[in-house]
Structure formats: C-alpha cells, structure tokens
Amino acid sequence: MESSVARRSAARALRTDRLFLGVVYGSGALFVILVALLFLELLRGSWESIVKFGPAFLWTSQWNPVTEQFGALPLIFGTVVSSLIAIVLAGVVGIFAAAYLSEFAPSWLARPLSFVIELLAAVPSVVYGLWGLFVLAPFIRTTLGPLLQHTLGFLPIFSGPIYGVGLLTAGIILAFMILPTVTAISRDVIIAIPKELREASMSLGATKWETVRRVVLPAARAGIFGALVLALGRAMGETIATTMVIGNRPEIAVSLFAPSYTLSSVIANEFTEATSPLYTSALFELGFLLLLVSAVVNGLARIMMWTVFRQRSSA
Amino acid sequence: MNGFRVARYIRSGVGTFLSGLCAGAAALVLLLILGYVAIKGIHAINLPFLTQLPVPVGESGGGVANGIVGSFITVGIATLIATPIGILTGILVALFGRGLIAEGIRFLSDVLSGIPSIAIGLFAYTLFVEPFRHFSALSASFAFALLMLPLIIRTSEEAIRSVPQVVREGALALGMSVYRSTMYVVLPAARPAIVTGLLLGIARITGETAPLLFTAFGSQFWELNPSNPMAELSLQIFTYAIGPYQSWHEQAWAGALLLIFAVFVLNVVARLVLRPGGAR
Amino acid sequence: MTTTTLATQGLGASYGSHRVLADVTLSFEPHSVTALMGPSGCGKTTLLRCFNRIHETITGARVDGSVLLDGESIYGPGVNPIGLRRRIGMVFQRPNPFPTFSIFDNVACGLPREFPKSERAAIVEKSLRAATLWEDVKDRLSKPATVLSGGQQQRLCIARAIAVEPEILLMDEPTSSLDPISTSSIEDLMTTLSERYTIVIVTHNMQQAARVSDFAAFFLGDGTGVGRLVEFSETTKMFTKPGDRRTEDYITGRFG
Numbered sequence: 001m002e003s004s005v006a007r008r009s010a011a012r013a014l015r016t017d018r019l020f021l022g023v024v025y026g027s028g029a030l031f032v033i034l035v036a037l038l039f040l041e042l043l044r045g046s047w048e049s050i051v052k053f054g055p056a057f058l059w060t061s062q063w064n065p066v067t068e069q070f071g072a073l074p075l076i077f078g079t080v081v082s083s084l085i086a087i088v089l090a091g092v093v094g095i096f097a098a099a100y101l102s103e104f105a106p107s108w109l110a111r112p113l114s115f116v117i118e119l120l121a122a123v124p125s126v127v128y129g130l131w132g133l134f135v136l137a138p139f140i141r142t143t144l145g146p147l148l149q150h151t152l153g154f155l156p157i158f159s160g161p162i163y164g165v166g167l168l169t170a171g172i173i174l175a176f177m178i179l180p181t182v183t184a185i186s187r188d189v190i191i192a193i194p195k196e197l198r199e200a201s202m203s204l205g206a207t208k209w210e211t212v213r214r215v216v217l218p219a220a221r222a223g224i225f226g227a228l229v230l231a232l233g234r235a236m237g238e239t240i241a242t243t244m245v246i247g248n249r250p251e252i253a254v255s256l257f258a259p260s261y262t263l264s265s266v267i268a269n270e271f272t273e274a275t276s277p278l279y280t281s282a283l284f285e286l287g288f289l290l291l292l293v294s295a296v297v298n299g300l301a302r303i304m305m306w307t308v309f310r311q312r313s314s315a
Numbered sequence: 316m317n318g319f320r321v322a323r324y325i326r327s328g329v330g331t332f333l334s335g336l337c338a339g340a341a342a343l344v345l346l347l348i349l350g351y352v353a354i355k356g357i358h359a360i361n362l363p364f365l366t367q368l369p370v371p372v373g374e375s376g377g378g379v380a381n382g383i384v385g386s387f388i389t390v391g392i393a394t395l396i397a398t399p400i401g402i403l404t405g406i407l408v409a410l411f412g413r414g415l416i417a418e419g420i421r422f423l424s425d426v427l428s429g430i431p432s433i434a435i436g437l438f439a440y441t442l443f444v445e446p447f448r449h450f451s452a453l454s455a456s457f458a459f460a461l462l463m464l465p466l467i468i469r470t471s472e473e474a475i476r477s478v479p480q481v482v483r484e485g486a487l488a489l490g491m492s493v494y495r496s497t498m499y500v501v502l503p504a505a506r507p508a509i510v511t512g513l514l515l516g517i518a519r520i521t522g523e524t525a526p527l528l529f530t531a532f533g534s535q536f537w538e539l540n541p542s543n544p545m546a547e548l549s550l551q552i553f554t555y556a557i558g559p560y561q562s563w564h565e566q567a568w569a570g571a572l573l574l575i576f577a578v579f580v581l582n583v584v585a586r587l588v589l590r591p592g593g594a595r
Numbered sequence: 596m597t598t599t600t601l602a603t604q605g606l607g608a609s610y611g612s613h614r615v616l617a618d619v620t621l622s623f624e625p626h627s628v629t630a631l632m633g634p635s636g637c638g639k640t641t642l643l644r645c646f647n648r649i650h651e652t653i654t655g656a657r658v659d660g661s662v663l664l665d666g667e668s669i670y671g672p673g674v675n676p677i678g679l680r681r682r683i684g685m686v687f688q689r690p691n692p693f694p695t696f697s698i699f700d701n702v703a704c705g706l707p708r709e710f711p712k713s714e715r716a717a718i719v720e721k722s723l724r725a726a727t728l729w730e731d732v733k734d735r736l737s738k739p740a741t742v743l744s745g746g747q748q749q750r751l752c753i754a755r756a757i758a759v760e761p762e763i764l765l766m767d768e769p770t771s772s773l774d775p776i777s778t779s780s781i782e783d784l785m786t787t788l789s790e791r792y793t794i795v796i797v798t799h800n801m802q803q804a805a806r807v808s809d810f811a812a813f814f815l816g817d818g819t820g821v822g823r824l825v826e827f828s829e830t831t832k833m834f835t836k837p838g839d840r841r842t843e844d845y846i847t848g849r850f851g
Contacts (some may be wrong), residue, residue, distance in 0.1 A: 005707065005709070006678065006681060006707065007675075007678055009707045009708075009709070010490070010675050010677045010678030010681060011675060011678070013490075013491075013492035013494075013495070013677045014492070014675050014677055016492050016494045016495075017492045017493045017494050017677075019494075020492075020493060020494035020497070020498075021411065021493070023403060024403050024404075024406055024407045024411060025407060025411070027399070027400050027403035027404045027407060028403075028404050028407040028408075028412070028416065028420055030400060031400060031404050031420060031423070031424075031464065031468070032419070032420065032423060034461065035423050035426075035427055037438070037442075038427075038430075038434075038435070038438045038461075041437075041438050041441040041442065042434065042437055042438060042441075044441070045437065045441055092337075093337045093340060093341060094337075094341070096333065096334040096337040096338075097334065097337040097338035097340075097341050099334050100331075100334035100335050100337060100338040101338055104331050104334060104335065105335070105338065113338055113339075113342055115586075116342040116345055116346075117338070117341045117342055117345070119345055119579065119582065120341070120344065120345045122518055122522075122578050122579065122582050123345070123348065123349075123522070123575065123578070124521070124522020124523070124524070124549060124571075124574055124575070124578060125522060125523070125524060125525070126522065126524045126549050126552050126553050126556070126571070126574070127348070127352060127522070127552075127571045127574060127575055128348070129553070129556065130352070130552065130556045130567055130568070130571050131348050131351060131352065133556060133557075134355075134556075134564070135351060176344055176348075179341055179344070180341075183338075183341060207323065207324065207327040208327065208331065209326070209327035209328075209330040209331050210323070210327060212330075213330065230429065233429050234429065236431075237429070237430065237431025237432070237433070237434070238431070239431060239432065239433045239524075239525040240524045240525050240553060244553075244556060244557060264431055264433045264525070267433055267437070268433060268525055268528055271437075271528065271529050272528065272529050272532070284437060287433065287434050287437045288434075290431050290433070290434050291430060291431075291434045294429055294430050294431055294434075295426050295429075295430060297429070298425065298426050298428075298429035298430075299422070299425075299426050301429075302422065302425045302426070413654055413655075414654070479689075479691070481687050481688075481689050481691040482691050482693060482694065484649055484652065484687065484691075485685075485687060485691040485693070485752070486693065487649060487652055487680065488647055488649050488680055488684070488685040488687075488756075489680065489681075489684070489704070489705040489755065489756070489759065490677050490678070490679075490680040490681035490705060490759060491677075491704070491705070492677055499704075500693050500695075500696075503695040504693075504694045504695055506695075
C-alpha cells in the first residue's frame with residue numbers, strides 16, 4: 001500500500017533500525033573494549049614491579065615477601081610441572097577414551113558415557129580441591145607414594161619425603177579436571193575425519209584397532225594437538241583446586257612429592273595479605289604473566305583448530 | 316602367516332579393551348568424586364545448615380545460609396549484566412558483522428574463555444574494588460559476567476544461525492524493520508538454544524571461587540546490598556576446607572554437595588531444554 | 596487495481612567480485628503475470644531479489660544498473676527499502692511462515708501497528724480468503740503455523756504477502772517444493788491474483804510458465820557464469836515461434 005500513513009510508518013522503522021544497529025554494534029564494541037581493558041589494567045597493576053625487577057623477574061628464584069625480593073621462577077616451575085603431569089596423564093587417557101567413544105563404543109553406550117565425561121567438566125574447582133585434599137592426598141601419602149618410591153625410588157623425581165600434598169597430587173587433580181576437555185575435543189576431531197579413510201584401511205584387511213591407530217589418529221593429529229594445547233592452557237590457569245593440594249611452598253625441588261607453588265595459587269593466597277604496593281604489584285605481574293601465557297596458548301590452539309576444521313570443510 | 320594374524324588380532328583386542336578402559340575410567344572418576352561428596356556431605360545437610368549463619372571460630376554448628384543467598388545475588392546480577400551484552404553481540408556476529416568484525420569478536424571470545432578466572436578477578440579488582448576501597452558483590456558479579464560472556468555470545472550466535480535464512484528474509488521482504496525481524500521473528504525462534512546457553516553460563520560461574528577471594532571477599536553476616544562484601548557458598552567451602560576444624564570440614568563437604576547438586580541440575584535442565592523444544 | 600509499472604535498465608548483480616547477472620533490460624505490464632525462465636544458475640532468482648532489495652541483505656552483494664518503479668529508481672539515495680518492500684511483496688521457494696507466530700499473527704504481522712484489532716481481523720480474513728485458505732484455517736487461527744501442510748503453508752505465505760496490499764508480487768518458484776494438487780491450486784490462485792497485482796514468477800517448470808503467464812523472459816548463462824536475458828515476449832509467441840535459437844532449444848528440451 002502506498003499512502004502517507006505507510007510512508008511515515010516506514011520512515012519510523014528506518015529510524016528504529018538506525019538505533020538498533022547502533023545498540024548492536026555498541027555491544028560488540030563494549031565487548032572488545034572490555035577485553036582490551038583487561039590486558040591494560042593488569043599491565044598497569046604490574047607496572048611498579050616490572051620497572052623494579054625487569055626481565056630478571058622471570059628467572060629469579062626467590063619469592064620472599066619479607067625482604068620484598070620477588071622472583072617468579074619457582075612459581076613458573078610449579079605451574080609448568082604440574083600442568084605437564086596433567087597433560088601427560090589426561091592426554092593418554094583422554095585420547096584413547098575419545099577413540100573408544102567415537103570408533104568402538106556401540107551407540108547405546110557412547111552417548112551416555114560421553115555425557116557423563118562431559119559432566120566432569122561441570123564439577124566446580126573447589127569440589128575437586130576438597131576431594132584432592134581429603135581423599136587423594138592421604139592416598140598418595142599412605143599408598144601410591146610409598147609404592148612409587150619402593151619401585152622407582154632410584155629416580156630423583158620419586159625421592160624425598162612424601163607429604164601427600166605436592167606437585168604429583170596437583171598434577172593428578174589437574175589431569176581429572178582437563179580430561180573432559182581433551183576427550184570432548186579429540187572426539188569431535190576424530191568424528192570429523194572422513195569415513196573414506198577408514199573404509200579404505202578396512203578394505204585392505206586392517207582391523208578396527210589398526211585402522212584407528214595407524215590411519216584415523218594420525219589423520220586427526222593436528223586437531224588433537226590443538227585439544228592438548230587448549231587443555232594445557234586450562235591446567236595452567238587453574239587456581240583453587242591447585243591451591244588446596246600443592247603445598248604452597250615457593251621452592252624449586254626435584255621430587256614430584258615435594259610441595260610447590262603455582263602462579264595462580266600465590267595470587268589466591270597472598271593478594272589480600274599483600275602489605276605493600278610493590279608486593280601487590282608483583283602479584284599483579286604474576287597475574288599478567290598468566291594472562292599473557294594463557295592468551296597466547298589459547299590463541300595458538302584456536303588458530304590450529306580453525307585450520308584443521310577449515311581443511312575438513314573445504315575437502 | 317597364521318601366527319602373524321593371531322598376534323595382530325590379539326593386539327587389536329587388547330588395544331580396543333584398553334581404550335574402553337580409559338573411557339570407563341574417565342566416567343568412573345566422576346562417579347567416585349560424586350559418590351564421595353554425597354556420602355561425606357549428606358549427613359551434615361540439615362535445616363540449621365541451610366538456614367543459619369556461620370558461628371564464630373571454634374564453636375560448632377551454624378550454617379551457610381548467607382552464602383547461599385549471597386551466591387544467588389551475585390550470580391543473578393552477573394546474569395543480568397552478561398545476558399543483554401552477550402545476546403546482542405551474538406546478534407552482531409551472526410547477522411551483521413562483515414567478515415573481520417565477526418571473526419575478530421569470535422576470536423576474542425575464544426581467547427577470553429581460556430583466561431584464568433583469577434586474572435579476571437584481578438581485573439574486577441582494579442575496576443571496582445580499588446577505586447572504592449572496599450570489596451563488593453558487584454565486583455564479583457562483574458568478574459562472573461566476563462566469565463559468562465564468551466559462552467553466551469557463542470551459543471547465541473549458533474542459535475541465531477540455526478534459524479533458516481528464508482525466515483529472516485521473509486520477515487524483511489514483508490517490509491519489517493531489521494529491528495522487528497530480528498527481535499520478534501528470528502530471536503524467538505532461537506530462544507530454546509539461547510536459554511540453554513544462559514543456563515550453561517550460569518552453571519559455569521556457580522562453582523567459581525578464585526575471583527571471589529578479592530572481590531566479594533566473603534562475610535560472616537547477612538548481606539543483601541551488592542555494594543558490600545558478601546558471603547558466597549563456594550568461598551565458604553574453600554575457607555572451611557583449608558581450615559583446621561573438623562566441624563568446618565564437615566560443613567565443607569555438605570556445601571560441596573549443595574554446589575554440585577545446583578550445577579548438575581542446571582546442566583541437565585539446559586540439555587533437556589534443547590532436546591524437545593528447539594533446533595536439533 | 597494497480598497501475599504501477601516496474602522496469603529494469605541494464606541491471607546487473609554480483610556477490611562480492613563474483614558476477615551472476617548482467618545487462619538486463621525489461622519492463623513488466625501492470626496486471627500481467629510474467630514468468631522468468633531458464634536453466635538453474637542463470638540469475639533468475641537473483642534478479643527477483645533485486646526488485647525488492649532483498650539481494651543486498653547478503654553481505655557483499657551488489658547491484659549495478661537500475662530498477663525503476665513508476666519511473667523512479669528504487670536504489671536512489673532517498674529511497675527507504677522498508678517502504679519499498681511494503682509495495683513489492685515476495686513469496687519464497689520454501690514456505691517460510693514465522694515459526695513462533697500463530698496463523699493469524701503470521702498474516703497480520705506485516706500490517707502497521709496503528710491498525711485497530713477489528714480492522715486487522717478483517718484484513719486477515721480477506722487475505723486468507725483470497726489465498727483460498729480461509730475455510731481450512733478459520734477455526735484454528737490461533738494455532739502455530741507449523742500445523743499446516745506444505746501447500747497450506749505456502750498459501751499462508753501468499754496471504755501474508757497480499758495482506759500488506761503490495762502493488763507487485765514476486766514469486767520465487769513458489770510451487771517447486773509442493774505436490775501436484777497444491778501446485779495446481781496455487782496456479783489458479785495466481786491467475787486470480789493477477790487481476791489485482793502485477794506478478795513476476797521465477798519458474799523452472801516450462802509447463803507452468805505456459806499455463807499461468809502472459810509474458811515470458813528467457814535467461815541463459817553466457818558461459819562465464821553470468822546470466823543474461825536472451826528473449827522477452829508474450830508467452831504464446833515464445834512457445835510457438837521463439838525468436839532466438841537458444842530459446843527454441845530450451846523449449847524443445849534440447850537442453851536442461
């Protein structure tokens with residue numbers, strides 16, 4: 001219909017749209033600004049510490065609030081080692097679990113089993129920590145630790161006193177926490193492998209297992225690696241569960257049974273107790289470090305996954 | 316030749332079995348933890364636990380009522396903040412963003428989702444605690460909102476994408492404004508999936524503890540004002556767990572059971588919402 | 596009764612740098628049914644979507660040349676696409692009733708908000724009757740549109756489009772996803788509707804074009820993926836004495 005009523009109504013609609021688009025783009029801009037501000041504010045908070053300690057902060061192995069000597073090395077050590085333990089354990093179990101769920105499990109089993117494993121990701125960190133502190137730590141102190149020391153005690157990593165809390169306990173708890181990530185993403189990657197590859201292998205006489213091990217998993221290599229990197233990032237950033245089971249001692253030790261400290265744990269434990277601006281700033285710098293590392297790790301993993309899935313869809 | 320084949324089959328069988336063991340072990344871990352929390356926590360859950368305030372150090376009894384209420388308030392405000400920004404940004408990425416804008420926001424959202432919650436807590440501290448010189452539930456809600464945003468943006472984008480393009484074009488071809496076609500035709504069609512995303516986002520932040528340490532900070536008292544420090548259930552569990560008293564440990568288990576229950580209910584409801592109603 | 600004229604001059608369209616249509620000059624008689632024919636991929640649907648400016652809602656899509664409504668370009672600087680689309684309606688290939696709206700709301704949603712309830716109800720009934728759907732749905736207007744069959748949904752979409760009283764109705768292969776019975780009832784509908792509106796219909800089905808249209812335009816890809824207009828004439832003439840060899844080949848089935 002063409003009338004002045006209709007024309008005015010259409011003009012009003014156009015004005016509404018301008019406002020609407022403004023709000024929509026504004027939301028996006030707000031989001032981007034918030035993310036940028038996140039980096040800027042943490043940098044600002046770290047500034048005093050950065051200026052005072054410079055790059056040596058990263059390799060100084062003293063974390064001493066009393067003398068105000070702050071070095072991140074023991075914390076980096078704790079973060080890296082506990083995360084590595086976690087990724088090794090979760091990687092092995094997770095990849096094979098993912099292979100089982102996507103290739104071998106009958107469908108009536110695969111769905112509920114996948115769901116249960118996904119639910120693991122929903123368990124809050126503090127609950128993992130609670131369980132780790134009161135169940136896993138005593139278990140390591142009384143059973144697993146002595147066993148490892150008895151059989152493999154000649155290795156320096158299994159030497160020394162066993163307190164129950166320590167790097168190994170933290171690594172195991174972290175492994176539980178990142179297992180669902182590894183499994184879920186690996187499963188998606190494996191499922192995306194075109195079935196022609198499997199059919200070709202099977203038609204040559206390979207068993208299902210051989211197909212998976214020799215053809216499917218290697219083809220899924222890039223995506224699985226991306227999953228592992230993502231999970232590693234998650235392990236490094238984990239705070240509460242780690243704090244509860246790592247022992248909170250900023251020292252570099254050789255044994256896995258030794259108590260340790262992570263970047264996130266020290267912030268969690270000491271931030272509200274920080275007595276001086278420099279102390280606070282050093283903690284901020286740890287946070288900024290965590291931020292940078294996790295952003296880079298995550299960004300890289302996403303780019304990896306992106307290229308993997310892009311290849312699949314264009315193939 | 317035959318011996319070769321048998322060896323291969325044995326190896327394959329073992330391999331398959333071990334993989335199944337891994338999957339089973341992963342599921343078993345969940346049941347192990349759940350079971351333990353349930354057993355240890357259940358007998359400390361009673362009416363006083365749910366309705367009373369914490370008692371002074373050393374005394375026994377008391378409850379986590381202020382933590383339950385505080386968590387509700389903090390999570391509620393966070394949802395109020397994150398939902399409009401998240402859905403609108405999802406609309407932007409799904410419908411309007413030209414290549415670079417959409418990809419950029421998606422990438423930033425993915426990066427944000429991997430950032431440790433303690434770093435986000437520090438951010439909330441610099442914006443909302445430092446300038447005002449006191450802790451508040453509001454600063455915690457801000458941190459929580461940032462944690463929820465990537466999830467809401469992603470699920471909103473996918474939900475809107477799943478509405479067939481002909482529906483949107485049909486609305487526009489009728490002479491509807493972009494505003495009306497998006498908010499009254501496309502968005503309602505995407506609603507089940509968006510609600511699922513919201514529920515999952517709420518579940519994600521419900522168990523979070525790290526940022527609370529220096530935003531909400533916790534409290535021993537009733538507090539309904541979000542600009543003050545406030546008790547939070549997950550924080551109480553943490554404090555009780557690392558404390559020295561047996562009665563505290565018991566309350567930690569009970570609190571953990573409550574928390575797990577809430578998170579699981581949210582997760583199950585979220586997945587059930589998607590199943591019958593929406594686009595699957 | 597509309598006297599509005601629609602015409603194009605040297606119209607072309609592309610998606611980004613990928614051109615799909617070039618140099619189309621056509622005009623449409625008021626109250627006629629014009630069929631756009633040709634094999635798939637030669638830009639017929641894109642052409643239709645240029646008429647109501649839906650083509651540009653795709654990111655990167657561009658138009659060159661002009662489309663004239665009553666002699667004025669619809670791509671002019673002051674033109675409101677929303678107002679334009681209320682004058683030029685469209686029915687899509689797949690029936691697309693709004694999934695969260697009732698049957699009544701589907702038909703009524705294009706009407707201006709100012710219209711009182713009684714007037715809306717009257718228009719809804721009139722449109723549904725014109726689309727020969729009233730008897731089927733008059734007792735269940737508040738049900739969601741998804742309870743209807745495919746053919747009914749398409750008629751609902753037609754009712755929705757004509758409720759706004761457009762001057763021109765664009766139909767993009769409206770019966771291609773329907774069964775023969777629904778198809779023929781919609782074809783009858785088209786003939787009735789052309790008394791009030793000018794209709795432009797894209798169709799793959801030559802028999803349909805021969806049945807319903809007064810004029811026909813034949814399109815063909817030029818070998819580089821760009822669709823061009825080959826011939827435009829009265830339908831009877833095109834089917835009995837086509838002017839261009841390529842039209843003749845298409846009509847006699849020598850190629851797809």
